[in-house]
Amino acid sequence: MIRLRLVATCLVIIGCAGWLSPAQAEFQAGTALRIITPDPLLPVSGGVGIPKPATEKKGELTARAIVFRQGSESVAVVQLDLLGFPSVLGNRVCALVPRLPKSNILIGSTHTHSAPDCYAFPDGKGGHTGDLKYMDLVCTRAAEAVNEALDRLQPASLKIATGEAKGKIAYNYYAPDLYDRRMSVIQAVDPAGKVLATLVNYAIHPEVLGSGVGILSPDAIGPLCDKLQAETGGFAMFMNGAQGGMITADNRDLGAPRDISRAVWNDHRTWEECLRIGHLMADEAQRIVKDAPVQKDPQLVCQSLDVRFPVESPMMQAILVGSPLKYPFNADRSVQARLNLVNLGNAQILTIPGEALPNIGFYLKRKMRGEHNLLFGLTNDAFGYILTKVDFQSFPRYDYISRTSLGELTGEILIDNALLIIDRSPPPERLPAK
Secondary structure (H helix, E strand, O other): OHHHHHHHOOOEEEOHHHHOOOOOOOEEEEEEEEEOOOOOOOOEEOOOOOOEOOOEEOOOOEEEEEEEEEOOEEEEEEEEOOOOOOHHHHHHHHHOOOOOOHHHEEEEEOOOOOEOOOOOOEOOOOOEOOOHHHHHHHHHHHHHHHHHHHHOOEEOEEEEEEEEOOOOOEEEOOOOOOOOOEEEEEEEEOOOOOEEEEEEEEOOEOOOOOOOOOEEOOOOHHHHHHHHHHHHOOEEEEEEOOOOOOEEEOOEEEEEEEEHHHOEEEEOOOHHHHHHHHHHHHHHHHHHHOOOOEEOOOOEEEEEEEEEEEOOOHHHHHHHHHOOOOOOOOOOOEEEEEEEEEEEOOEEEEEOOOEEOHHHHHHHHHHOOOOEEEEEOOEOOOOOEEOOOOOOOOOHHHHHHHHOEOOOOHHHHHHHHHHHHHHHOOOOOOOOOO
16 A cells, blocks of 8 residues: 555655745735626536536626735635636646746636536537637636736735634535534735735535526625625635535525435525525624734745646546546556645645545644645645545445545545645744734
């Protein structure tokens, strides 16, 4: 097993010079947004399979970008209101942003189940499920957002906080109480204290509506961002966390159990429920960050690590081979994905190239070294579910997530390499005690 792990994992450390403490320089932030709602509407995808027709839209799908800069170090974070965004498309975005190194552009999807497919899954009939022109549009507009954010950089300070998000927001569909209640918030403010941007990090499937109700939508994330922008006067964005298997929006109708013995309820699949959950998240984000101390000169360090994952799943192998996106893979059918570790003030951010299960998320946060530890799931790639070998194919409820995982060792490889980049990186700043 150890030998297989060593063979399966290829490490390429990038940007070692960035590991040194950068010279203190004025911290800056810039933001921008582009609409990526298709016109006319396209079918929406909730996962592997044939997308469902959409006859109306609620809210707009967006590409949102925030760029942080200190001295020579710049990092772009991009939110896309999509089910997933593979690196084969992310590379196109990066190529259109020549002012930043590819390793410093973090592109994550919200995982809404009410947006068009950007995987181009093979349909089993010689075709695929995606719209390639739409994918080109998303790449172009995402790059436009990053470039505009670079152009709009201005002096800023940060407020960073983490706390329990209270209320009926999320739960674990497989085991209701097994989910991370912590919400982390990064807020950029100008020298006068005016809010420039608020970034919310929380683990949740935005599938209040789901793909079967005929609505194209950012789901609850749209109302979250809309309310934050209306109430703070600044930009807003959301980055998902370790929401795999199966941390979902709590749209349960608790008065209408479907199977009480298995803790399954009927759901409210309405736009009104998206508004309730999104607005509650916005309220909780503002409560959590309200009294956070201002970090006037936060340090910024970005590192990256390329990791090789074997693809053992027949379903995932078929996608790699059959998609017109021409996913890059190695001769041994392994794929390479990038992890990023960012120190931002007293926070540490780790990216995950898929949907890590909550126990992996709990473990990684415990091993990270920031006062605030954030996980950006479905970022830099979107390679299905990531679970540990002891959970893989262990019982019937994990059959689907095991089939749509790269393989039995995916979780272990992720954990080993996450610990490697954490251990080799400098710790984030610590704020002085009051």
